[in-house]
Amino acid sequence: MGELRCFRSIVLAVAWLALSHAGRTSAAAYDDGARYAFAGSPSTRSVYVIDLLERKLADTIALERPPDIVAVSDRVKALLVASRNDQTLTLIDLSDPALERIGYDIGITPTQLLVSPPGEWVAVYDDARLELQVHAIRRREMLLAATNISTDRPVIFSLDGTKVYWVDNSTGSLNSVDLWGNRATITLAAAASGLSAMSRSIDGAFGFVSDADRNVVHVIDLPKFEAFASLRVGSRPGRPWGTSDGRYMIAPNTADGTVTAISTATGQSVYTIRAVDEPRYVAPGWLDTVAAVVSESGDVVFFDVETGTVHKRYELGTAPLEGIVTSDSLTLAVPLPGAGTLAIFDMRRMSMLEGISGLPRDIGPVSLAVSNNLCH
Amino acid sequence: MSPIHQLLSAWKRKIFPLFVTAVVLQGMASAETPVTGEFRLTDQDGAAVTEHTYDGKLRIVFFGFTRCPYVCPTTLHELRRAMLLLGEDSAGIQPIFISIDPANDTPAVLSTYVASFHTSLVGLTGTTEQVRAAADAFRATYGTQPGGDAESAAPYHSNYLYLMDRQGGFLDVIGASARSETIASRIREHLRSPGQSPRAPSPDSN
Numbered sequence: 001m002g003e004l005r006c007f008r009s010i011v012l013a014v015a016w017l018a019l020s021h022a023g024r025t026s027a028a029a030y031d032d033g034a035r036y037a038f039a040g041s042p043s044t045r046s047v048y049v050i051d052l053l054e055r056k057l058a059d060t061i062a063l064e065r066p067p068d069i070v071a072v073s074d075r076v077k078a079l080l081v082a083s084r085n086d087q088t089l090t091l092i093d094l095s096d097p098a099l100e101r102i103g104y105d106i107g108i109t110p111t112q113l114l115v116s117p118p119g120e121w122v123a124v125y126d127d128a129r130l131e132l133q134v135h136a137i138r139r140r141e142m143l144l145a146a147t148n149i150s151t152d153r154p155v156i157f158s159l160d161g162t163k164v165y166w167v168d169n170s171t172g173s174l175n176s177v178d179l180w181g182n183r184a185t186i187t188l189a190a191a192a193s194g195l196s197a198m199s200r201s202i203d204g205a206f207g208f209v210s211d212a213d214r215n216v217v218h219v220i221d222l223p224k225f226e227a228f229a230s231l232r233v234g235s236r237p238g239r240p241w242g243t244s245d246g247r248y249m250i251a252p253n254t255a256d257g258t259v260t261a262i263s264t265a266t267g268q269s270v271y272t273i274r275a276v277d278e279p280r281y282v283a284p285g286w287l288d289t290v291a292a293v294v295s296e297s298g299d300v301v302f303f304d305v306e307t308g309t310v311h312k313r314y315e316l317g318t319a320p321l322e323g324i325v326t327s328d329s330l331t332l333a334v335p336l337p338g339a340g341t342l343a344i345f346d347m348r349r350m351s352m353l354e355g356i357s358g359l360p361r362d363i364g365p366v367s368l369a370v371s372n373n374l375c376h
Numbered sequence: 377m378s379p380i381h382q383l384l385s386a387w388k389r390k391i392f393p394l395f396v397t398a399v400v401l402q403g404m405a406s407a408e409t410p411v412t413g414e415f416r417l418t419d420q421d422g423a424a425v426t427e428h429t430y431d432g433k434l435r436i437v438f439f440g441f442t443r444c445p446y447v448c449p450t451t452l453h454e455l456r457r458a459m460l461l462l463g464e465d466s467a468g469i470q471p472i473f474i475s476i477d478p479a480n481d482t483p484a485v486l487s488t489y490v491a492s493f494h495t496s497l498v499g500l501t502g503t504t505e506q507v508r509a510a511a512d513a514f515r516a517t518y519g520t521q522p523g524g525d526a527e528s529a530a531p532y533h534s535n536y537l538y539l540m541d542r543q544g545g546f547l548d549v550i551g552a553s554a555r556s557e558t559i560a561s562r563i564r565e566h567l568r569s570p571g572q573s574p575r576a577p578s579p580d581s582n
Contacts, residue, residue: 032561034554074555202535203446244551245517246532264532265519287411287515287536287549327551329536370553374535 028059031095033074033369034327039335039342040067040081041360047081047092048359050366052326052333055344057356061092061099067364069110074369075119076137082110082124089113089124091137104140108133112154116161119369123155123164132164134179146177153197153239156376158222159204167195167209174198174209174218176225184225188218196239199375201264202246208262208375210237210251217251217262233260234272241282242375243291244329248305249375250291252279259293261308271308276301281322285329285347285372292332292345294320300334300343302350312350316343321365325372337363411538411546413437415510417474417500420487425500427544433470434566435540436559438552439516439533441477442489447535447552452493455537457556458563459494465567471497476518476533478507514538539566 030036030049036058037050047067049059065083072079072094079092089110090103108126115122116134121143124133132155134144144164151166158165163178172189189195194212200222201208207220210233217240219229234253237260242249248270249262259282260272278296284305285291293301298316303309316336323334325347332345333356340363342356419425427435436455440448452473459466473490475481478501481489486499501507511518511534518533535552539562550562 032558034551034558202532243517245534247517247519288517288534289515327553328549329551330549370551370555370558372551374553 029095029097030058030079030099031074031077033072033077034371036094037324037333037366037368038070038072038079039359039366040070040364041362042066042068042364043362044360046360047079048363050333050342050356052331052368055331055353055356057358063090065090069113070364070367071113071115071122072367072369073115073119073122073137078137080113080115080122080137082113084109084111089122089135091140102140106133106135106142114155114157115369116157117159117374118161121157121161123157125149125151125155127152132166132177134164144177144179144181146181146183149175149177153195154376156198156200159200165198165207167197169193169195174207174220174227186220186225186227188227189213194236196237197376199240199242199249201249202242202244202374206264208240208242208249210240212236212238212254215253217249217260219267229267231262231267231269233262233269234258238279238281240375241284241291241373243284243288243305244372244374245288247288248284250282250284250305252282252293254278254280259291259303261305273303273308273310275303275310276313280320283323283325283332283347283373285325285332287329290347290350292323292347292350294323294334298336300345300352302347314345314352321363324366324368326368327370327372329372333366335359335363335366337361342366411515412513413538413540413544413546414513415474415500415502415506417502417506417510418483420483420490420499422483425498427540430470430472431544432542433468434542434547434563435470435472435538435544436550436563437472437474437514437538437540438536439474439476439511439514439518441475441531441533442481442485443477444531444533447533451535451537451552452497454554454556454559455497456494458559459496461556461560462563465564466496468567469496469563473497473499474507474510475499475501476507476511476516477531478502478504539563541566 035053047061051058067081068084069082077095081090088103089106092101110124111127112125132146132149153167155166165176172193174186177183196210198207198209209218216230233251235255237251237253240249240251251260257277258272259275261270263270275293276295276299279293280296283292300314302312318338321335334343340359344353490497490499516534537550539548
């Protein structure tokens with residue numbers, strides 16, 4: 001009888017383990033926010049866990065609903081997943097090897113998720129209802145619900161997370177709302193404009209918004225919420241990216257294939273260099289001395305941030321999504337949905353390493369909680 | 377773009393579009409400037425020091441300034457917690473804070489500042505030239521943001537933690553936004569594999 005009881009206990013234990021890890025290819029915690037990145041695939045209803053330290057696919061997390069949008073918080077050790085066809089926000093506990101998950105109804109259908117810089121809060125935006133919410137992740141509590149917020153660009157938090165900024169291209173304005181619902185607006189351009197999303201200086205003091213119609217980058221004093229400079233850059237600039245030392249903001253100029261570096265010390269553009277046709281984004285790395293420009297078609301050009309000298313050029317042969325650079329500034333990861341691959345670059349050597357393959361063809365953007373990007 | 381490059385590009389895009397590869401079209405890569413980690417500075421007690429002063433210990437080096445309102449205290453706080461997490465292993469680690477604001481950060485100022493974070497943290501300063509040379513040896517960047525008068529001007533600086541080996545040679549970089557658990561984990565990796573970076577890049581694919 002004792003042996004039977006023991007056998008039954010073992011069977012139950014095995015069954016529990018099997019159930020708790022159902023839909024996964026591994027069983028580990030992924031709470032190192034500087035190491036593990038996450039990308040969703042709606043077609044496979046899975047989130048892919050990328051180990052950027054070992055440069056390999058670490059795990060696959062199966063979900064009930066398509067993970068259209070993924071965000072991650074290092075502070076709360078949570079992966080946040082949303083589907084475009086329902087109003088549930090799913091939280092997955094990354095500190096738990098079983099990856100316990102909980103979903104809760106937020107009443108809107110997310111089209112954007114953004115974790116605040118301190119990591120405690122998440123902004124959720126619904127572009128159909130024009131509603132922005134801010135939730136405390138740990139408590140699953142809504143802190144703010146703001147309506148009539150129209151934007152076709154990513155929203156961005158203030159450094160302390162108490163404000164959210166957005167660009168409204170229908171009015172040519174930059175807007176903010178704080179957690180108490182107070183709003184402010186600055187008009188930067190004419191209506192029906194080509195403003196980019198705002199980028200933030202690393203100390204949170206300044207905002208930078210590219211204006212594709214006027215070929216300038218607007219500089220905003222965020223505490224005063226006043227625009228105080230417009231810096232001439234190349235043709236049709238996109239969203240600026242900052243070096244993590246706060247020294248430069250670099251704008252990709254989409255129409256003329258150049259990038260412009262703006263010195264935050266002088267408020268002047270330092271150089272505009274020919275880089276690559278249709279530059280999509282700029283990824284600064286390796287101790288803030290090197291940056292990569294990635295084009296719409298998948299060309300990658302490395303240049304010296306200090307001098308603007310172009311060093312190396314690669315062709316990926318397929319359209320990339322926005323990439324991420326690890327917080328040690330060493331590794332650039334670029335998702336290539338068309339190839340089911342994550343291209344990996346060593347930014348120190350400006351060289352391409354073996355990529356991470358075996359990903360689905362609809363892999364989404366990669367989320368990394370602690371990255372070298374301190375300005376978005 | 378030369379005809380050969382155009383042909384190559386067309387081949388890759390049209391004939392084999394999903395074959396992800398890389399082609400170095402401009403091979404004029406600059407020689408990689410190494411992180412040598414050399415310095416000749418003065419510690420918080422006024423003693424002259426070099427990178428060899430701390431031979432025998434792994435070092436973790438951070439550049440900043442004592443008036444820094446956000447990044448420096450946050451990073452040094454996480455570093456302090458990492459040292460606590462390392463427990464007895466922390467005896468083999470020398471944390472070093474190098475000021476990029478030597479005009480303000482005298483040895484006396486540094487002495488009070490570093491003591492508020494961890495007993496083993498040393499604070500280094502020097503002449504403007506010495507500090508610049510040390511920063512260059514780590515490829516660290518710093519300068520001054522616009523701020524009106526000199527007193528209110530806020531320096532900017534690299535946000536990285538440099539992990540150096542027991543002879544002062546470069547091992548690894550840790551992003552300053554990393555938390556104490558990550559810092560302690562990275563240090564442990566190097567304590568286990570002394571003298572070699574466990575994250576040395578694999579050979580280039582091209």
